[in-house]
Amino acid sequence: MGLPDVIVIGAGSLGLCTAISLAGHGAKVTILEAKSIASGSTGRSVGVVGTQFTDPQEILLRRHAMAHFTRWEKAGLRFNHIGYLRLARTAAQMALFETSVRMQAEAGFRAELYRAEELRRLVPHMDVTGLAGGIFGPDNGFLDPHELCMFLARELKTAGGKLHQYCTVTDIARRSGGYRLETTKGPFDGDIIVNAAGAWAPHVARMLGQHLHVRAERHEAVLVLLDRPLDYTMPMVMDLVNGEGTGLNFRHEKQGELIAEIHKGDMAHSEDPDAYNEHCDEASKIHLAELLLERLPSLSGARLGRGWAGLYPVTADHRPFVGPIDAGEPAIVTAAGAGGYGIQLAPVIGQMAADWALHGAPVSMPGLESLAPTAARNIAT
Incomplete structure (x- = not known):
């Protein structure tokens, strides 16, 4: 029996x-995309790839993901290794960071602790008031989301896969041994469906008679225009440890520009991905400016530039869903809910979703069955 035809949405x-x-x-793989490549959450991401986490599973996921990024970088993908600094406000957080350094070393990553008074070696403009220190990964950095997706699309074409843009799925029907998807570009038949529709994934699930609890959480980012270029490259700086902190993060973007956002949702409702405001709210800009002025006061001559809003597809436990919702229908695989870490986890989520589709379990990564959207996890956020 040959390998199946898989439709990825x-x-x-x-x-x-x-x-x-x-x-x-x-x-045999076909991607159906309602708009254009990277037109959803991916294209509105700031593209950070980092390993500075305190949870063993988060580090394990990134160990698998970074292996893909390393291979793709050798194949021509541009990876900006500017480093990633996560700030600690308490001694307890610094103790977690000490453990993280050891776990990362075991996973093959470099990480180093910095006390508060040492942080200005990494970011000379930083005010360290209220900080206990931080953890820094010199090999971390960021990817351009559109460059990444265009690179992946070329890789897919080389591997024989097909991709149809501006091809909206309007209905899905079960047929003998598989599924028929009606779209704005005609019907497509497949043996297996992978729902990777991001903020639209719950809508796709409903077409299949399933319930997927993924909330579309709004996030906003802005460019910071400097009055003069820095004489160093500012790493990614994140003020958030396991939900504690302001969520402010900022990093070098290009000569004379930083990019900043607040990685911390505070809304209980889910945005409509077809009708949300794609621009940064004025109130959000003011809040972001206040946080930046507090942490980078000597950059007071900087001004905020263009801003935009995107959506984080979020699950109740803030871990991605990878696997079938219904164990009785294993040919419908979900790959969604990675929140603000979609780009950095995409390679490992893709690997797991392929395992579920072809083998019925994440066989290449034993132990990650826990990310399946079981009834216990697939609950309202």
Whole structure:
């Protein structure tokens, strides 16, 4: 029996990585994208890839993901290794960081602790008031989301996969041995469906008679225009440890520009991905400016530039869903809910989703069955 025909819905980073993993195993893969490549959450991301976490599973996921990024970088993907600094406000957080350094070393990552008075060696403009220190990964950095997705699309084409843009799925029907998807570009038949539609994933699930609890959480980012270029490259700086902190993060973007956002949702409702405001609210800009002025007071001559809003697809426990919702229908695989970490987790989520589609379990990464959207996890946020 030959390998199945798989339909992947969504051409963001998760859908593209899933399709590449499937094609690498010889499956026939077709991506259906309602708009254009990276037009959803991926394209509105700030593209950070970091390993500075305190949870063993988060580090394990990134160990698998970074192996893909390393391989793709050798194949021509541009990875900006500016470093990633996560700030600590308490001694307890610094103790967690000490453990993280050890766990990262075991995973093959470099990380180093910095006391508060040492942080200005990394960011000379930083005011360290209220900080206990931080953890820094010199090999971390960021990717351009559109460059990443165009790279992945080329890789998919080389592997024999197909991608249809501006191809909206309007209905899905079960047929003997598989599924028929009606779209604005005609019907497509497949043996397996992977729902990687990001903020639209709950809508796709409903077409299949399933309930997927992923909330579309709004986030906003702005460019920071400097009055003069820095004489160093500012790493990614994050003020958030396991939900504690302001959520402010900022990093070098290009000569004379930083990019900043607040990585911390405070809204209980889910945005409508077809009708949300894609621009940064004025109140959000003011709040962001206040936080930046507090942490980088000597950059007071800087001004805020263009801003935009995107959506974080978030689950109740803030971990991604990878696997079938219904164990009785294993040919419908979900790959969604990575929140603000979609780009950095996309390679490993794609690998797991391909495993579920082809083998019925994440066989290449034993132990990560816990990310399946079981009834216990697939609950309202």
